[in-house]
Amino acid sequence: MTGVPTQFAIADLVLETMRNDGEAVPGDAELPFFYLGAIGPALGDFLPTHVEDGASGTNAPLFGVWFPILGLLAGTPGTPGLAANLLTLKDTLRRFGDAVRDEDKFALLDMKTDLEALPGVITAVRSQLATVNGLRTALPSAIAGVRPRAKVLPAGDRHPRDAVHGHSTGTFWGKLRRRAAESGDPRLEAFGLGASVGYAGAVCGNPFVNGVVGAPHRNHWWRHRWVSNYIDSWVWGYYRMRERVREAGREIVFTSSGRVPVPPYPAWDNIPGAELQDRFAIGGITPDAVLNAVRDGIPVPPHLPDELVTLWLDCYNEAVGDPPSPGVDAEGLQGAYAMTWLTTWIASSAELLGATAPDRINEPDDCGERPDWVTPDGGVVVGGTLVPPPTISQPSPSVAELASAIAVAILGVMNFVLGNAAAGIALIVAAVAIIDEATDPDWDELRCHAGWVDAFIVQLDNAFRELLTVAGLGPPYAVQLAHNEIQFTASGDIVPSTAALRTCRSPSADEGEDYPASVWSPQTAAESNWTRYPTEPVELPRQISYAEGSWWPRHFVDGFSFVDNGPTAVPRFPATQDNPLDAPGGMPSVLDHDEWELRMQRAELGGTPQGAFGNAVDVALALIRAPQDELLDWDLDGDRGSAGRHGCGAIPRASPATLSASEGGQL
Amino acid sequence: MTPPDDERREGPPPTYTPWLVVRATPSDIGSRPLAAGTPFWACPDLTIAPADPWGRVSAGDEVTVSVTVQNLGYAPATGVRARFWWADPSAGLSPQLATVIGSSDRVSIAAGLAETLLCTTPWTPQFVNGGHECLIAEVSSMSDPLTHTFRADLDRHVGQRNVTVLAPEGDPQGMMLTLTNPFWEEAQTTLHLRTSLLFGVERLLGFGLHVQPVDALLHADDRTLADPFAALGLEGGDTEPGTGLQIGEVVETGEGAGGYDEETQRRLRERRDDEQDFGSEVSEIFLPAAGVAQIELAVDLGGSDGGAMIHRLTQVSEGVDIGGYMLVSLPG
Numbered sequence: 001m002t003g004v005p006t007q008f009a010i011a012d013l014v015l016e017t018m019r020n021d022g023e024a025v026p027g028d029a030e031l032p033f034f035y036l037g038a039i040g041p042a043l044g045d046f047l048p049t050h051v052e053d054g055a056s057g058t059n060a061p062l063f064g065v066w067f068p069i070l071g072l073l074a075g076t077p078g079t080p081g082l083a084a085n086l087l088t089l090k091d092t093l094r095r096f097g098d099a100v101r102d103e104d105k106f107a108l109l110d111m112k113t114d115l116e117a118l119p120g121v122i123t124a125v126r127s128q129l130a131t132v133n134g135l136r137t138a139l140p141s142a143i144a145g146v147r148p149r150a151k152v153l154p155a156g157d158r159h160p161r162d163a164v165h166g167h168s169t170g171t172f173w174g175k176l177r178r179r180a181a182e183s184g185d186p187r188l189e190a191f192g193l194g195a196s197v198g199y200a201g202a203v204c205g206n207p208f209v210n211g212v213v214g215a216p217h218r219n220h221w222w223r224h225r226w227v228s229n230y231i232d233s234w235v236w237g238y239y240r241m242r243e244r245v246r247e248a249g250r251e252i253v254f255t256s257s258g259r260v261p262v263p264p265y266p267a268w269d270n271i272p273g274a275e276l277q278d279r280f281a282i283g284g285i286t287p288d289a290v291l292n293a294v295r296d297g298i299p300v301p302p303h304l305p306d307e308l309v310t311l312w313l314d315c316y317n318e319a320v321g322d323p324p325s326p327g328v329d330a331e332g333l334q335g336a337y338a339m340t341w342l343t344t345w346i347a348s349s350a351e352l353l354g355a356t357a358p359d360r361i362n363e364p365d366d367c368g369e370r371p372d373w374v375t376p377d378g379g380v381v382v383g384g385t386l387v388p389p390p391t392i393s394q395p396s397p398s399v400a401e402l403a404s405a406i407a408v409a410i411l412g413v414m415n416f417v418l419g420n421a422a423a424g425i426a427l428i429v430a431a432v433a434i435i436d437e438a439t440d441p442d443w444d445e446l447r448c449h450a451g452w453v454d455a456f457i458v459q460l461d462n463a464f465r466e467l468l469t470v471a472g473l474g475p476p477y478a479v480q481l482a483h484n485e486i487q488f489t490a491s492g493d494i495v496p497s498t499a500a501l502r503t504c505r506s507p508s509a510d511e512g513e514d515y516p517a518s519v520w521s522p523q524t525a526a527e528s529n530w531t532r533y534p535t536e537p538v539e540l541p542r543q544i545s546y547a548e549g550s551w552w553p554r555h556f557v558d559g560f561s562f563v564d565n566g567p568t569a570v571p572r573f574p575a576t577q578d579n580p581l582d583a584p585g586g587m588p589s590v591l592d593h594d595e596w597e598l599r600m601q602r603a604e605l606g607g608t609p610q611g612a613f614g615n616a617v618d619v620a621l622a623l624i625r626a627p628q629d630e631l632l633d634w635d636l637d638g639d640r641g642s643a644g645r646h647g648c649g650a651i652p653r654a655s656p657a658t659l660s661a662s663e664g665g666q667l
Numbered sequence: 668m669t670p671p672d673d674e675r676r677e678g679p680p681p682t683y684t685p686w687l688v689v690r691a692t693p694s695d696i697g698s699r700p701l702a703a704g705t706p707f708w709a710c711p712d713l714t715i716a717p718a719d720p721w722g723r724v725s726a727g728d729e730v731t732v733s734v735t736v737q738n739l740g741y742a743p744a745t746g747v748r749a750r751f752w753w754a755d756p757s758a759g760l761s762p763q764l765a766t767v768i769g770s771s772d773r774v775s776i777a778a779g780l781a782e783t784l785l786c787t788t789p790w791t792p793q794f795v796n797g798g799h800e801c802l803i804a805e806v807s808s809m810s811d812p813l814t815h816t817f818r819a820d821l822d823r824h825v826g827q828r829n830v831t832v833l834a835p836e837g838d839p840q841g842m843m844l845t846l847t848n849p850f851w852e853e854a855q856t857t858l859h860l861r862t863s864l865l866f867g868v869e870r871l872l873g874f875g876l877h878v879q880p881v882d883a884l885l886h887a888d889d890r891t892l893a894d895p896f897a898a899l900g901l902e903g904g905d906t907e908p909g910t911g912l913q914i915g916e917v918v919e920t921g922e923g924a925g926g927y928d929e930e931t932q933r934r935l936r937e938r939r940d941d942e943q944d945f946g947s948e949v950s951e952i953f954l955p956a957a958g959v960a961q962i963e964l965a966v967d968l969g970g971s972d973g974g975a976m977i978h979r980l981t982q983v984s985e986g987v988d989i990g991g992y993m994l995v996s997l998p999g
């Protein structure tokens with residue numbers, strides 16, 4: 001599924017086009033509702049969430065995956081969680097750094113108590129990290145629980161996430177935007193406008209994601225999530241960078257046979273630090289409000305206005321909810337919003353886990369090659385005990401790593417880095433302890449201590465982010481999309497194995513007849529090694545995932561590519577729209593009922609209905625500008641199920657009247 | 668789609684650490700110690716700019732030295748810095764025989780990626796001994812430190828480049844090559860020679876290889892070059908070892924090389940058991956502990972029969988290849 005960053009990038013392009021064309025767009029007060037609508041069916045990932053039920057009950061399986069992590073961050077009543085401890089640690093170190101930079105002795109004296117408390121905070125963080133190891137066993141079973149259920153009627157037996165992606169999608173999203181437009185409430189109108197973007201992003205983007213994954217969400221649901229995070233980083237970085245380079249009269253072009261962008265990935269914008277949660281912050285939502293609810297095991301305070309909740313639930317229940325989906329009620333929707341917002345905060349805010357990319361970690365200048373407390377071989381002395389650095393063994397850059405092994409290794413490094421920070425903080429506390437009105441500190445020494453500790457804390461942040469990325473719960477930094485061109489040109493190896501060449505570029509030109517991989521079973525599906533392209537036997541009938549070509553994600557976003565034709569060329573960067581809106585006879589095919597029927601018939605006969613809808617931006621604009629009473633029931637997962645076929649766009653969801661459960665039982 | 672083979676292979680659980688590599692050969696991914704006979708003194712990642720397409724620089728002109736380092740580990744490498752030295756042509760370099768050029772700024776390198784570290788101090792090569800000087804670069808990071816200084820065969824953090832590319836025209840060029848005993852006891856030291864002839868080398872220019880054209884000549888046997896060589900139609904020819912190369916007498920200088928620490932000597936001796944044909948023995952001397960000798964070489968210019976002559980000289984002490992030197996004579 002296309003994630004929040006991708007959906008927002010599409011939304012920004014839609015807004016820009018509408019503004020340029022003089023069309024009315026939501027005002028500042030309504031923009032959070034527009035972006036919430038643009039999240040689209042991805043809101044279903046956490047639907048429903050009743051925090052007080054924990055990982056059990058009717059809660060969304062994805063909440064079950066996140067729940068132990070959120071519990072770690074939230075703590076328990078009376079005991080600060082990891083989030084509070086990290087924020088305390090960083091805030092104190094920030095103030096300490098400011099005081100050292102300003103050589104403000106009295107500020108240091110004022111914060112002596114806070115500094116003396118830091119070793120205790122470090123101890124707490126270390127003990128909390130020790131519990132993370134247990135997540136290695138908890139996460140896989142939770143991830144297995146996210147496995148989609150059979151696409152058989154009634155839809156209320158499915159996960160609501162799968163229902164909003166694959167059951168009466170046009171009916172639901174069409175009702176929602178029509179009623180929003182007729183409501184007279186500018187918040188709901190903005191939400192409905194955004195919902196068109198959300199629908200378009202999913203219907204155009206998910207077939208692309210499927211291709212990179214090697215299968216639709218149904219077959220490899222967690223690889224889908226993992227790959228989507230990489231595509232999110234690509235899309236976010238590309239379009240933010242494109243906006244900036246255009247101001248200088250340039251474009252992003254791809255060199256080395258289309259492999260290497262210029263400007264390169266390390267220069268692209270990152271999702272960490274983008275603060276995307278601010279874009280759809282509604283009702284005064286804060287991290288504390290949500291984490292405190294997790295900590296206390298109580299419902300999340302409502303943040304969405306009642307009018308929006310009523311609109312959403314009415315449309316859902318009319319389109320999907322017969323029988324009603326358990327737990328999909330006002331509280332369940334409020335919880336889904338809160339969790340979507342909180343996980344976006346974790347992924348995109350600099351507040352908790354920083355936003356310093358791995359190639360931007362600065363060690364302090366003029367402070368030697370290593371801190372005083374680190375031995376020449378990299379060990380660190382903590383509390384009188386020498387802790388050796390993690391053993392370095394030779395990696396094989398061509399071997400796809402196992403997520404579990406990487407997670408263990410990252411945890412080891414987190415402990416080591418934290419040990420480094422602890423040792424530095426102990427020296428800082430000792431150095432500050434001897435300061436009084438008559439005794440000045442050694443400012444150079446303190447500056448070096450502060451600089452080294454900061455560098456270690458940044459490494460701790462990055463290890464956390466890496467852990468989330470490996471687990472499929474967070475996006476990588478843009479630099480992590482880059483590949484090693486030396487290795488590629490020398491051996492053809494893609495290093496690292498998670499680079500964009502493997503995680504963001506459509507392999508449809510090479511997939512032959514091996515799509516979709518892995519025969520799906522609702523009961524016995526093998527656990528997916530989500531970092532690897534699946535190699536299991538193909539699920540029949542064979543299909544193609546996406547329009548043939550080695551496309552980058554821009555193909556499904558707005559479809560434009562640019563060529564650097566030399567500094568004297570006019571125009572300098574000619575654009576080609578490789579994926580224009582598909583509108584034979586003037587009617588966008590995404591809205592064309594005849595096209596829907598045609599594909600439906602072909603699906604029933606086992607044919608391959610070719611033809612894409614076009615790019616998401618143009619499709620979203622087509623939906624907005626030519627409103628219909630109802631949208632068509634395309635499968636927003638781009639999944640034809642185990643019967644029938646589909647082409648390069650999304651496919652029609654089979655209705656029980658035209659396709660029996662035995663023929664299309666997983667549709 | 669059939670996944671590439673590399674996706675099918677399983678490996679040991681990875682460690683989340685950096686793995687810095689300055690390549691000794693084009694296909695090097697950092698395994699150390701290198702197998703006996705590996706020409707680790709022709710590092711393709713050490714470069715000088717400006718230079719001509721064959722990597723030749725003009726004596727007396729200021730140049731910038733750089734080293735490209737890859738981080739093939741799974742974790743970022745923070746605070747990576749490079750230091751650079753130059754030395755007279757030598758088959759067994761040690762820090763005592765080298766002069767510091769300078770160092771690079773510190774950088775962090777994300778997992779899997781490469782960075783080129785520039786020496787912040789320019790260097791002016793001197794025309795001595797009929798050729799260019801040797802270069803050494805060492806990279807290090809707190810989380811992946813250097814282990815064996817000046818030993819590219821033992822440590823992936825070290826790059827060494829001993830090579831002279833001769834002009835295509837003119838008189839035979841003479842030079843003095845230094846041999847050193849790295850051990851703390853007397854060592855039988857021999858010099859070995861392998862010569863190869865390669866036709867069509869001019870096609871390497873502008874082809875866009877992953878290494879510089881001159882490095883393609885020096886590492887012509889590397890597996891990553893087989894396909895490009897075939898595509899370009901480069902062919903080897905038959906030649907006698909030492910064709911166009913005159914080798915003088917080896918003479919002890921009485922100077923001291925400094926030697927290496929005990930651990931480095933132990934690691935070097937471990938390679939004594941590796942069977943390897945280093946080529947024809949062309950000289951022999953018994954050098955005292957950490958002793959130094961020199962030998963005069965002269966090379967005919969213009970290649971041979973329209974092809975490039977590549978002479979690889981390898982110093983072997985107590986059965987261990989200590990270092991080497993390359994001489995490339997280009998066709999006119």
